[in-house]
Each structure stands twice: as structure tokens, then as C-alpha cells.
Amino acid sequence: MLAAHSADCGRILIVEDTVPSARKLAGILSDAGHEPAWVQTGGEALHAVDEHGIDLVVLDLGLPDTDGITLLRGLKERSLPVVVVTGSCDLAVSSLAAGADGFFAKPVDAGALLARVNVVLAAARAYRALLDHYAQLEAERAHIRDGLRTWVHDLRNLFAVAKMNLQFALDENHEPAAGHPTVCRTQLDDALADALDAVGSMERISRTIAGSASSSDGQFELRFAEIDSLAALARDAAADLGPVVASRIAIEGDARTRGDTDLLRVVLSDLLRRAVGAEGAEGACVRATIDTVERGVLLKVRGTGKRPAEGGEDPAQGPHGIGLGLCELALRAHGGEFGESHEAESGGVHFWLTLPREAEGQPPSLS
Numbered sequence: 001m002l003a004a005h006s007a008d009c010g011r012i013l014i015v016e017d018t019v020p021s022a023r024k025l026a027g028i029l030s031d032a033g034h035e036p037a038w039v040q041t042g043g044e045a046l047h048a049v050d051e052h053g054i055d056l057v058v059l060d061l062g063l064p065d066t067d068g069i070t071l072l073r074g075l076k077e078r079s080l081p082v083v084v085v086t087g088s089c090d091l092a093v094s095s096l097a098a099g100a101d102g103f104f105a106k107p108v109d110a111g112a113l114l115a116r117v118n119v120v121l122a123a124a125r126a127y128r129a130l131l132d133h134y135a136q137l138e139a140e141r142a143h144i145r146d147g148l149r150t151w152v153h154d155l156r157n158l159f160a161v162a163k164m165n166l167q168f169a170l171d172e173n174h175e176p177a178a179g180h181p182t183v184c185r186t187q188l189d190d191a192l193a194d195a196l197d198a199v200g201s202m203e204r205i206s207r208t209i210a211g212s213a214s215s216s217d218g219q220f221e222l223r224f225a226e227i228d229s230l231a232a233l234a235r236d237a238a239a240d241l242g243p244v245v246a247s248r249i250a251i252e253g254d255a256r257t258r259g260d261t262d263l264l265r266v267v268l269s270d271l272l273r274r275a276v277g278a279e280g281a282e283g284a285c286v287r288a289t290i291d292t293v294e295r296g297v298l299l300k301v302r303g304t305g306k307r308p309a310e311g312g313e314d315p316a317q318g319p320h321g322i323g324l325g326l327c328e329l330a331l332r333a334h335g336g337e338f339g340e341s342h343e344a345e346s347g348g349v350h351f352w353l354t355l356p357r358e359a360e361g362q363p364p365s366l367s
Helices: 019-031 042-051 068-077 089-097 110-174 185-214 230-239 261-279 324-333
Strands: 011-015 035-039 056-060 082-086 103-105 225-227 249-253 257-259 286-293 296-302 337-342 349-355
Touching: 011 019, 011 042, 019 035, 019 056, 019 110, 035 042, 042 056, 042 068, 056 068, 056 110, 068 082, 068 089, 082 089, 082 110, 089 103, 103 110, 110 185, 225 261, 230 249, 230 261, 230 286, 230 296, 257 261, 257 349, 261 286, 261 296, 261 324, 261 349, 324 337, 324 349
Parallel strands: 011 035, 011 056, 056 082, 082 103, 249 286
Antiparallel strands: 225 257, 286 296, 296 349, 337 349
């Protein structure tokens, strides 16, 4: 089994059927700090690269059991750098065409071999780092794409609510329905209020997205402050939903944390509203519990009632909030996490979030 090695050296597999040649190559490499391993056949070579962390292969093309060029192609299919050693000029040219990263004629010059090995190892590591960076960028791109999809969904729903209520007010103002010569002022006021609420939510979503995009690192520009009581902030967030909805929310426990008070208030208001709305007009009280846990401050928003029937009305079912996509993004910007689940039996909704504990010094990184 191969041992650990320094950053500049590598685990190098020597594929050579001649013992003296293999010993010479191993000595050159080990004296330079590399860790050589030796096999004598093509089958052993493929097994070794599949089972061990090989960084580079030094391959003699004249093997007894395998065509050297065929083995070379098999090694390159595994994305391994290969330096070829051969006594044939024709094979050397063929090896380059098959993807070899260099070749040396026998007898091998130690200095030239080491120089080539070091260059190939450095290039291979740079390539792997580039692939890792590309994978990271793809993951971030997928996260942004998912966030945009959520935001578009939320905005589309809000546009539909605003359009429906404005159309209702316009139709009843100019052409009352048959049998209903006039609609009471309260109904029109409610329709216009709902439309205005939807427009306000759209404006909040747009402002939050713009705040994220305007930052140099693509994150929220947060104004961190000490929050002495997360429970008090949650009660303020509940009060923003109006007395009817707030009366159905119980806040239990408390903790200190740190964050952007205004943004967290909007997030908490959105999550509490959604939990109450999922309970229906006759639903049980929604309970928000706050605890200090190992990873920070944990807040759970949990409902136990049934979901409202199709078409049912509820004071919490309306166009409020900034959307779950932005809630998650806001909490991630604080160094926290967010999750959502639905109770299969009761139909209740369950949100949870974490925030860092109160900490001295600088606020957490936004990256």
C-alpha cells in the first residue's frame, strides 16, 4: 500500500517487466521524493490504478502480456498522465498519437525523466483543480437556477392575485353582475387591499433580489446587530400579520443571536404566515419554539391542524411575504440553514431554521 506524500511529489506506478530497469526507474523517482510502485504486466497495472491513488504512470511499451499502445489508451481513458519508456522510435511516435504525456528512449536519463515527471504532475494537478472549480461553479449555478425558479413562481402567483382582484373591482365598478346591481363598498375595499398587498409583496421580493444582486459577492448586504431576544423579534413578526393571525401564534423559548433585524423580521413573518395559512380557518394554534443547540439557535414553526379544504378561506391565506426561496437565501447569508416539511397524517406544516449564536467580533462571512 502506498503511503502519503508531499504536495510536490506523487505516487508513481512503474509498469516494467525487466527487473533491473524497474529498479533503476524506482531509484531515480524515490531519490527525488516520489513514491514508486512496480508491476510487471498490463493486467497488474490496470488493477493497481483502479485500486490505489496513482498520480502518474511510467510505462514500458514492451510488455509480455499486453500490447503497450492498447494499455496506454486504457490508462488515458482513466484520465491518468502517462510517460512512456521505449527502445523503439516507431513506438514512441505511436505513443504520442495515443495520448502519452512524453516519452524517453532507453537508457533513460535521470534528470530529463524527473523534469518531465514534475511538469506532467503539475499539469495534472492544475487540471484536476480546474475540474473541481468547474464542479463548484456548476453547483452554484444550479442553486441560483433553483432560487430563480422559486422567485418566478412566487411572483407569478402574486401577479395572479393582484390581477384577479383588480379585475373584480373594475368589472363591478363598470358592469355590475346580474342580480347584484352594486357590490358593497367593503368588498371592493377588500379586493383593492388584497391587490395592493400582492403588489407590496412583489416589491419586497424585487427589492430583496436587487439587494442580493447589488452586493459584490452576490449575497445580501446585511446590517448585523445583536438580537437580545429572538422571541421578541418573532412576536413583532407575528404582529405584522395583523391581530387575527397573530392570535393563533404561540412563541415559546428564547435565545440571543446576531443578524440583520429587519430582514429576519420579514423572514419570520413569512414563515409564520405560511404555517398559519396551512392550518385553515379553524386550524389549531401554530407553535414557534426557540432553543439553543450545538450548531447555534434553532427555531421551529410547527402546525398541527388540517390543511384548509379546497376553496376554503382563511385570514392568513393572502399575498404576503417574500417567498420561500428568498427566506432560504436570507438565512444562508446569515450563516444559517432552512428546511420545510409537511406532516403526512395531520397535513400540518413544519418550518425550521438555524442562526449562529451571539458572537463577539465580526459578523459571519457571507460567502
